[in-house]
Amino acid sequence: MEVNPPKQEHLLALKVMRLTKPTLFTNIPVTCEEKDLPGDLFNQLMRDDPSTVNGAEILMLGEMLTLPQNFGNIFLGETFSSYISVHNDSNQVVKDILVKADLQTSSQRLNLSASNAAVAELKPDCCIDDVIHHEVKEIGTHILVCAVSYTTQAGEKMYFRKFFKFQVLKPLDVKTKFYNAESDLSSVTDEVFLEAQIQNITTSPMFMEKVSLEPSIMYNVTELNSVSQAGECVSTFGSRAYLQPMDTRQYLYCLKPKKEFAEKAGIIKGVTVIGKLDIVWKTNLGERGRLQTSQLQRMAPGYGDVRLSLEAIPDTVNLEEPFHITCKITNCSSERTMDLVLEMCNTSSIHWCGISGRQLGKLHPSSSLCLALTLLSSVQGLQSISGLRLTDTFLKRTYEYDDIAQVCVVSSAIQVES
Amino acid sequence: MVKSPSFSSASETAARTPPQVVQPSPSLSKFFGDTINTNSLASDFFDSFTTSTFISVSNPNAGASVPEKLSSLTAPAGETSPDSTDPSCSAGAERSESGVSTASLEILESPKPFSQIQAVFAGSDDPFATALSMSEMDRRNDAWLPSEGTRDILTAVATQQYSTVFVDKENLTMPGLRFDNIQGDAVKDLMLRFLGEKAAAKRQVLNASSVEQSFVGLKQLISCRNWRAAVDLCGRLLAAHGQGYGKSGLPTSHTTDSLQLWFVRLALLVKLGLFQNAEMEFESFGNLDQPDLYYEYYPHVYPGRRGSMVPFSMRILHAELQQYLGNPQESLDRLHRVKTVCSKVRAATHSSLTGCPCFAASVQLWRSRLGRVTYSMANCLLLMKDYVLAVEAYHAVIRCCPEQEPQLLSGIGRISLQIGDIKTAEKYFQEVEKVTQKLDGPQGKIMVLMNRKCPSLCANNNAAVCLLYLGKLKDSLRQLEALVQRDPGHYLHESVLFNLTTMYELESSRSMQKKQCLLEAVASREGDSFNTQCLKLA
Numbered sequence: 009m010e011v012n013p014p015k016q017e018h019l020l021a022l023k024v025m026r027l028t029k030p031t032l033f034t035n036i037p038v039t040c041e042e043k044d045l046p047g048d049l050f051n052q053l054m055r056d057d058p059s060t061v062n063g064a065e066i067l068m069l070g071e072m073l074t075l076p077q078n079f080g081n082i083f084l085g086e087t088f089s090s091y092i093s094v095h096n097d098s099n100q101v102v103k104d105i106l107v108k109a110d111l112q113t114s115s116q117r118l119n120l121s122a123s124n125a126a127v128a129e130l131k132p133d134c135c136i137d138d139v140i141h142h143e144v145k146e147i148g149t150h151i152l153v154c155a156v157s158y159t160t161q162a163g164e165k166m167y168f169r170k171f172f173k174f175q176v177l178k179p180l181d182v183k184t185k186f187y188n189a190e191s192d193l194s195s196v197t198d199e200v201f202l203e204a205q206i207q208n209i210t211t212s213p214m215f216m217e218k219v220s221l222e223p224s225i226m227y228n229v230t231e232l233n234s235v236s237q238a239g240e241c242v243s244t245f246g247s248r249a250y251l252q253p254m255d256t257r258q259y260l261y262c263l264k265p266k267k268e269f270a271e272k273a274g275i276i277k278g279v280t281v282i283g284k285l286d287i288v289w290k291t292n293l294g295e296r297g298r299l300q301t302s303q304l305q306r307m308a309p310g311y312g313d314v315r316l317s318l319e320a321i322p323d324t325v326n327l328e329e330p331f332h333i334t335c336k337i338t339n340c341s342s343e344r345t346m347d348l349v350l351e352m353c354n355t356s357s358i359h360w361c362g363i364s365g366r367q368l369g370k371l372h373p374s375s376s377l378c379l380a381l382t383l384l385s386s387v388q389g390l391q392s393i394s395g396l397r398l399t400d401t402f403l404k405r406t407y408e409y410d411d412i413a414q415v416c417v418v419s420s421a422i423q424v425e426s
Numbered sequence: 427m428v429k430s431p432s433f434s435s436a437s438e439t440a441a442r443t444p445p446q447v448v449q450p451s452p453s454l455s456k457f458f459g460d461t462i463n464t465n466s467l468a469s470d471f472f473d474s475f476t477t478s479t480f481i482s483v484s485n486p487n488a489g490a491s492v493p494e495k496l497s498s499l500t501a502p503a504g505e506t507s508p509d510s511t512d513p514s515c516s517a518g519a520e521r522s523e524s525g526v527s528t529a530s531l532e533i534l535e536s537p538k539p540f541s542q543i544q545a546v547f548a549g550s551d552d553p554f555a556t557a558l559s560m561s562e563m564d565r566r567n568d569a570w571l572p573s574e575g576t577r578d579i580l581t582a583v584a585t586q587q588y589s590t591v592f593v594d595k596e597n598l599t600m601p602g603l604r605f606d607n608i609q610g611d612a613v614k615d616l617m618l619r620f621l622g623e624k625a626a627a628k629r630q631v632l633n634a635s636s637v638e639q640s641f642v643g644l645k646q647l648i649s650c651r652n653w654r655a656a657v658d659l660c661g662r663l664l665a666a667h668g669q670g671y672g673k674s675g676l677p678t679s680h681t682t683d684s685l686q687l688w689f690v691r692l693a694l695l696v697k698l699g700l701f702q703n704a705e706m707e708f709e710s711f712g713n714l715d716q717p718d719l720y721y722e723y724y725p726h727v728y729p730g731r732r733g734s735m736v737p738f739s740m741r742i743l744h745a746e747l748q749q750y751l752g753n754p755q756e757s758l759d760r761l762h763r764v765k766t767v768c769s770k771v772r773a774a775t776h777s778s779l780t781g782c783p784c785f786a787a788s789v790q791l792w793r794s795r796l797g798r799v800t801y802s803m804a805n806c807l808l809l810m811k812d813y814v815l816a817v818e819a820y821h822a823v824i825r826c827c828p829e830q831e832p833q834l835l836s837g838i839g840r841i842s843l844q845i846g847d848i849k850t851a852e853k854y855f856q857e858v859e860k861v862t863q864k865l866d867g868p869q870g871k872i873m874v875l876m877n878r879k880c881p882s883l884c885a886n887n888n889a890a891v892c893l894l895y896l897g898k899l900k901d902s903l904r905q906l907e908a909l910v911q912r913d914p915g916h917y918l919h920e921s922v923l924f925n926l927t928t929m930y931e932l933e934s935s936r937s938m939q940k941k942q943c944l945l946e947a948v949a950s951r952e953g954d955s956f957n958t959q960c961l962k963l964a
Contacts (some may be wrong), residue, residue: 025932030891032840033921036750037805038693039798040739043567045641045686049648050693058883058919064833066798068805069840071884072921073891075928093899095934135933139897213811215846247814250845290846 019098020105020130022156022170027089027139028080029293030073033059037066083179083210085287085297088142094156095135102130105158109140112151118142120152130158143298144176179214179297181207182285186306200227200306202261204285208251215250215290221261223283224303232260279305313341314348314398316409319378321393324416330361330384331415337368337398338376346371346400350379353395357387357417360395367401385417561731566788568733569775571767572715579717584725595677598718601688601710602674603661605703610654611954613945616963620942621949629949634658644690651953653694660691674710680718681727682735689740696743698955701750714741738795746802754810758803765799768792797826813841832858883909887922894929903929914947923948923960931962938963 035057040050054065061067082088094107106126111118120140127136144150152172159165187201202221208214223229234241243249251257263282285301320334339346348368352360361382371377385391394410572580579593611633617626633655637643639662647656664670667684688711695704714736717723721731745760772792775785804819817838824834839854886909893902906926910917923944930937941961948956 021935023932023934025928027895032844036696036699038697038743040689040693040737041567043563044737044739045690046645046648046693049645052649053651056916058916059921061833061837064830064837066801066805067833067837068808069837069844070921071836071840071888073888073925074921075891075894075925077924077928089895091894091897091899091932093932097935133934135899137897137899139895213813213845217846249847249850250813252811290848292846293843294846294848 018166018168019096019100019102019160020156020158021095021097022107022154022168023091023093023095024152024154024170024172025091025093026076026079026082027091028076029295030075031292033070033072033074034068035060035065035070037068039066079174081177081211082144082174083177083297084144084147085179085289085299086144086295087297088144088150090140090152092138092140092154093135094130096130096132099132100161101132102161103128103159105130105136105156107136107138108153108155109138110153110155111142112153113146114148115146147176147178150174150176177210179208179210179289180287180299181209182287182301183207184285184304186282200263200282202263202282202304204259204261205256206251206259206287207256208253210291211253212291213250213252216257216287217290218286218288219259220286221263221283222286223263224281226265226280227263227282228266229283230262230264232262279307282306313344314338314346314400314407315340316396316398316407316412318413321413321415324418325385326420327388327417328384328386329420330382332380332382333393333413335379335381335396335412336376337371337379339371339373342373344373344402347402349399349401351397351399352381352383353397355395357385357391358393358395359384359386385415388417388419390414391417562784563787564731565733566775566784566791567738568721568731568735569771570720570734570736571770572717572720572734576715576717576720580720580722583717583723593717597716598677599680599711599716600673600675600678601707602669602676603664603671604674604706606661606671612958613949613952613954613956616945616958616961617949620945620963625946625949631655631954633954634662639663648690648694651955653698653953653955655954657691657694657698660687660694663687664691679724679727680735685719685735685740686737689737689743692740692747693743696747696750699957701747704747705751708744708747711736711744714744738798742798742802746806749806749809754806757806758810761799761803761806765796765803768796768799772796793826797823800826808841813845817841832862835861883917883919883922887925891925899929899933903933910947915951918944918948918952920957920960924962927960927962 035054037054037060038050039054040046042048051065054060055062057065059070059072061070088111090109092107092109094105096102104126106124107121108124109120111120120142121138130136150173152174153169154172155167155169157165157167183205185203185205187203188199204219204221206216206219219233220231221229233245234243236242245257282304284303286298287300288296288298290296315338317336317338318333319336320332322331322333325331337348347370350364350366350368352362352364354360361384368377368379383393391414392411393413393415396409396412397406398409399406575597579597583593611629611631614626614629614631617629632647632650632652634647637646637655637659639659644656644659644663647653647659661670664684664687665673667681667687668676668678669684669688688707692704692708695701695707711719714734719735721728721733721735741764742761745757745764747757748754748760749757772789775788775792800819800823804816804823807816807819810816820834820838820841824831827834835854835858839851839858842848842851842854886905890902890905890909893899893905903926906922906929910922910926926944927937927941930940941963945961945963948958948961
């Protein structure tokens with residue numbers, strides 16, 4: 009055994025123990041039947057064992073709590089709890105004891121001690137106890153610095169420090185995906201769906217207590233992760249209420265722009281802030297963790313200066329029979345009045361009826377006009393409507409609109425109600 | 427997640443054997459008229475039965491069909507009462523409608539004549555009748571379904587008088603001890619290191635040599651928790667049987683007693699946590715289905731006796747061992763096979779014995795065995811951390827063993843706590859209260875009293891843990907120490923000592939002394955099976 013020459017013998021000893029939640033003791037049940045050699049002995053041994061459950065000795069999961077035996081893992085969002093004990097190992101009374109606990113991270117230093125006042129005196133074999141809690145908000149290296157200063161009976165001032173280093177790991181992996189709903193044909197607003205994929209990257213199962221989306225000021229949010237069944241709100245995840253390590257779950261939210269912002273919604277450009285996810289989870293014996301993502305952003309699909317959307321279109325049409333659609337053309341710019349010319353180009357399956365190349369008249373900024381168009385399809389099946397061209401006469405710029413919508417074309421033998 | 431059993435059941439043969447009618451052997455009459463003598467007559471009785479036609483082991487062409495009734499994974503719901511008699515249940519009637527195999531389940535048909543004869547002799551102190559009823563219990567206990575290959579070999583063995591049988595060595599069980607040493611006493615070793623030779627010398631525990639070299643001595647060692655010594659003694663007794671160290675792979679024979687010894691040795695190894703050692707010695711036993719593990723293999727030693735020599739609990743042990751070695755899926759597979767056989771035998775027993783006096787006992791036995799298997803499966807799923815399936819399985823156990831409902835509901839509550847699902851845990855704990863209130867007066871009181879039997883340790887231990895989390899180390903220590911001192915015989919338990927030593931280490935640099943005190947307390951009371959790791963002296 010190595011003996012390091014002590015730099016200085018201290019009268020007080022500092023001990024630190026992380027207080028992760030305790031675990032439940034498990035047994036190994038071994039039984040036999042009466043006719044077997046041991047007879048009732050095995051069962052008697054299990055009954056006498058105080059760690060088994062009375063009346064259900066074969067049940068492996070006991071009721072006794074066992075203290076944590078090692079530091080374990082700590083994850084971002086969890087609470088770091090630790091027991092700090094200063095014990096008077098000597099046989100003299102020690103005075104003016106001050107215990108300070110700080111947490112040093114890569115970016116800051118926090119004071120964690122509950123009280124900053126010095127303890128007047130500490131008798132031999134007595135101790136000063138403190139339990140500190142801290143919600144961990146950073147990933148990476150953390151150092152718990154415990155400093156003890158005291159005065160001996162002789163009046164000598166003493167001081168020592170201890171360092172405890174630990175790593176904070178990332179508990180969850182969050183991926184988000186945005187989906188644009190097909191425009192609601194009766195209103196100008198656009199719905200955006202957010203799919204959040206959350207993966208448990210810890211080593212123990214996690215119970216997701218709450219995952220919610222806090223929307224930004226522009227949107228209202230509806231969560232789509234529970235279903236009403238017999239009056240009760242039932243989670244779409246059913247009986248699988250927890251996430252095993254490496255499991256992923258998808259949460260779905262629907263965002264609708266608020267009325268005040270509705271007009272702008274049709275012409276929102278660039279990056280918009282949608283909101284942030286608030287995730288609360290629990291692990292062993294209720295150990296709580298909480299995380300919020302940063303503001304989630306969405307790149308609005310570019311509409312350019314001119315936007316063409318469909319107001320009305322039938323689902324199914326007859327082969328080679330003309331049908332009508334209604335388009336809405338919006339001037340998305342804020343200052344320019346536009347002079348637009350509409351051209352219709354035929355494709356191999358879509359044939360436009362009407363005059364191509366006509367002028368649509370002046371269109372003021374942020375306003376729109378509706379246009380009725382007639383066309384027919386010469387090919388059966390699901391056909392894509394393409395071939396509209398809008399030319400801005402002033403800028404001499406042409407916007408092409410292809411694959412605006414789909415329509416199902418059936419043979420006229422099957423009569424379609426028009 | 428639970429794989430379906432790979433246990434292959436033979437398909438029904440097209441040609442059914444002619445219904446086996448139970449007829450008394452012509453020589454029976456000689457027993458009915460004369461005064462009954464004891465043992466010699468009994469063996470004559472058995473001999474004559476083995477040559478009569480109704481035991482189909484002598485008929486190599488007996489049908490190989492097994493009953494189609496396959497229970498689902500969950501425990502069967504409720505039994506038919508013994509009063510509902512199956513109309514076909516009378517001596518001499520065949521039960522071809524239930525599809526009971528005549529070959530492998532003959533054991534269940536043959537009780538017919540015995541129960542009839544038993545009825546004749548009922549109430550007498552006749553040793554002959556006692557011998558009959560004893561064999562009835564054996565039959566019930568040892569009932570098992572051998573696999574097809576094994577069945578063929580057993581059939582061949584029974585018809586040996588017509589042709590010699592060669593059994594491939596691969597199909598034989600040839601076990602032997604795999605480690606020879608005296609297990610030692612970890613407590614004494616620690617004492618030598620920390621308390622000195624004098625103190626160590628004072629430690630007196632029973633070892634394999636200090637007890638009677640018999641089952642009696644073995645039971646002594648087990649009950650005073652000197653399991654290492656017990657493992658040793660088993661080893662000696664097995665060596666006397668010719669299956670000692672180095673004997674693995676050598677031809678041998680098995681008896682009821684030798685298999686019980688193996689069971690005890692392996693069970694104690696598991697209790698001691700020596701899983702690898704147990705696996706090594708289990709190896710020779712294969713799937714516990716080899717022909718030489720059946721009574722039929724030894725027609726001269728066990729004339730007329732049918733069934734498996736392997737104790738049912740050994741099958742459970744064999745299955746559970748795998749989960750402690752990190753192969754829980756293998757455990758589940760094995761448990762599933764055991765459960766399938768149990769269900770089949772139970773179903774066959776049901777249909778063949780309804781209305782007979784032994785019905786109730788048989789039903790009870792197989793019900794409890796099914797319950798035991800279900801319990802094992804639930805525990806295994808818990809170990810695998812498949813909490814959803816584990817909870818479902820524990821519900822199945824509640825259906826099997828309704829008297830344990832409060833404890834099992836509480837257990838499921840604790841599982842929810844472990845996941846972090848506090849709300850569900852609360853629901854279960856409330857359910858427990860409701861259930862305990864529902865129990866009838868006396869039964870409810872007994873339950874409450876039972877829960878108080880060893881109340882102090884668990885509750886006090888947990889209270890002490892809570893005190894620590896509140897920052898009250900000294901109070902916590904006081905509580906635990908008082909507990910341990912109050913009844914050290916009972917309360918020097920591994921988990922409590924783990925907590926105690928952890929707190930000693932937190933408290934001061936003088937933890938070593940305190941731990942040594944604990945060692946002294948342990949030394950004078952605990953057997954050699956004590957898990958010294960909890961003292962943290964290493």
